[in-house]
Amino acid sequence: xxxxxxxxxVIGFALIGCRESAQPPTATPEGTPQIDITVDTESxxxxxxxxxxxxxxxxxxxxxxxxxxxxxxxxxxGMMPVLGQTDSGEDGRYRVPLQWSMGGSWTVTxxxxxxxxxxxxxxxxxxxxx
Ligand SMILES: [Cu+2]
Numbered sequence: 001x002x003x004x005x006x007x008x009x010v011i012g013f014a015l016i017g018c019r020e021s022a023q024p025p026t027a028t029p030e031g032t033p034q035i036d037i038t039v040d041t042e043s044x045x046x047x048x049x050x051x052x053x054x055x056x057x058x059x060x061x062x063x064x065x066x067x068x069x070x071x072x073x074x075x076x077x078g079m080m081p082v083l084g085q086t087d088s089g090e091d092g093r094y095r096v097p098l099q100w101s102m103g104g105s106w107t108v109t110x111x112x113x114x115x116x117x118x119x120x121x122x123x124x125x126x127x128x129x130x
Contacts, residue, residue: 034058037110037122045129046103051084051096055112062092067113070096072126075105103130
């Protein structure tokens with residue numbers, strides 16, 4: 001099993017990042033979700049699996065999400081992305097069906113949509129056995 005934890009990435013930073021690159025960093029924009037996203041997978045073999053996405057605040061308390069979207073891309077060119085999503089879960093734990101369509105290196109992008117419409121996303125690397 002692979003378990004990776006990383007801090008959230010806010011899409012908004014990327015949008016303002018280029019134009020105002022000479023400006024010093026400013027305070028966290030209002031509405032920025034302070035959350036952690038953790039992902040595990042029930043299987044690291046080719047075929048159907050379930051990604052287990054945990055969403056917590058920075059103190060570790062569960063966070064309710066409106067929707068979880070997953071996009072899995074292989075690191076080599078020429079592959080279609082594999083998509084999955086769910087809008088139900090409890091205690092900050094969401095199960096997203098996904099199919100590893102090929103063995104090798106995958107990058108999984110998890111987007112968390114909060115009830116107020118704010119989104120956060122993070123990426124996770126998985127090695128899948130043929
Ligand atoms: Cu591939």
